[in-house]
Amino acid sequence: MAATNPGEVDRQLRQARGYRDAIEIEQRKLREKKIELEGRLSALDKRGIRKELEVAREQSGLALRRQHRVQLEADALRLLVDTLEPAESDAKKAFLPPVLRCIQPFLDLLFPGAELMLAEDTLEITEIVREGRAEPYETLSIGTREQLSILVRLAFAVYLRERGYPAAVILDDALVHADLGRFKRMQAALCKAAETVQILILACRPDDWQRSGVTILHLRELTAAPSASV
Numbered sequence: 001m002a003a004t005n006p007g008e009v010d011r012q013l014r015q016a017r018g019y020r021d022a023i024e025i026e027q028r029k030l031r032e033k034k035i036e037l038e039g040r041l042s043a044l045d046k047r048g049i050r051k052e053l054e055v056a057r058e059q060s061g062l063a064l065r066r067q068h069r070v071q072l073e074a075d076a077l078r079l080l081v082d083t084l085e086p087a088e089s090d091a092k093k094a095f096l097p098p099v100l101r102c103i104q105p106f107l108d109l110l111f112p113g114a115e116l117m118l119a120e121d122t123l124e125i126t127e128i129v130r131e132g133r134a135e136p137y138e139t140l141s142i143g144t145r146e147q148l149s150i151l152v153r154l155a156f157a158v159y160l161r162e163r164g165y166p167a168a169v170i171l172d173d174a175l176v177h178a179d180l181g182r183f184k185r186m187q188a189a190l191c192k193a194a195e196t197v198q199i200l201i202l203a204c205r206p207d208d209w210q211r212s213g214v215t216i217l218h219l220r221e222l223t224a225a226p227s228a229s230v
Contacts, residue, residue, distance in 0.1 A: 006084045013077040020070040023063050030060040095159075096120055102155035102162075106189040110147060110182070118152070125152060143177030147186055150174060154193040161196050168198040187212045 037053040096118060107116055115129040125137045125148055137145060153169050160167040175186055190199055191212060203209060206216050 006081055009077055009081050009084065013074055013081065016070055016074040016077060020067060020074060023067045023070060027060060027063040027067065030056055030063060034060060095123060098159050098162075099123065099152075099155050102158045103151055106151045106154055106192065107148075109189045109192065110151065110185050116148065116151075125149065141177070143175075143179075143182065146174065146177055147182060150186065151189060154189065154197070154199075157197040158193060168200065169193070170200045170202070172202045173204055174201065183208070 034053065034056045037056055100116070100118065103116055107114055111128070111130055113131070116125060117127045117129065117134075118124065119126050125145075127134050127136050128140070128148065129135070137148070140148070150171065157167040157169050175183055178186060187209075190201070191214075193199060194214075201209070201214075206218070209216060
């Protein structure tokens with residue numbers, strides 16, 4: 001059993017329980033069939049009915065053994081979930097301080113002096129504090145939320161690289177909601193992060209990135225195959 005994600009383990013647990021319930025239903029049906037057959041056998045005492053009874057008893061035994069195996073698996077999955085959930089919570093709490101440390105240099109480029117708050121249990125953005133005033137994440141504009149989310153992704157990637165893990169950031173047509181000033185500051189943040197991690201930006205307006213010093217590749221040039229000669 002290689003599942004380590006609590007959500008996946010919980011799904012498997014529910015599936016195992018459903019399988020167990022189906023076996024229990026099958027077992028009840030077999031018991032009812034057994035009683036019926038025993039009654040018929042007692043009345044008729046025919047060899048054919050006795051054979052059916054033996055088959056029903058065998059199937060009932062198989063169902064009991066399957067139920068036992070499923071119950072053992074369900075108990076093991078429940079134990080795994082109970083073990084992983086606190087471990088996941090502890091890991092996220094351990095992540096929080098270093099990730100916030102990695103975010104701050106990028107945040108200072110976008111909003112000097114601001115501070116970003118992340119939820120301890122989910123590491124999702126909860127609010128930003130600017131000039132001593134806390135602003136909930138959901139009240140921010142679409143562009144600001146997008147920009148802060150990108151900074152968090154950059155911070156995670158930088159943190160992973162610092163720990164020796166491979167990391168890259170891929171952005172698809174990002175910063176379309178940014179005004180010119182924000183766009184330039186976000187470009188500076190991306191260039192700063194690119195000193196540590198690889199960043200791939202898919203853009204429909206490559207001219208916006210011409211002066212940022214990045215390498216620009218056109219997909220039509222990369223996908224164009226040379227004509228074959230006969």
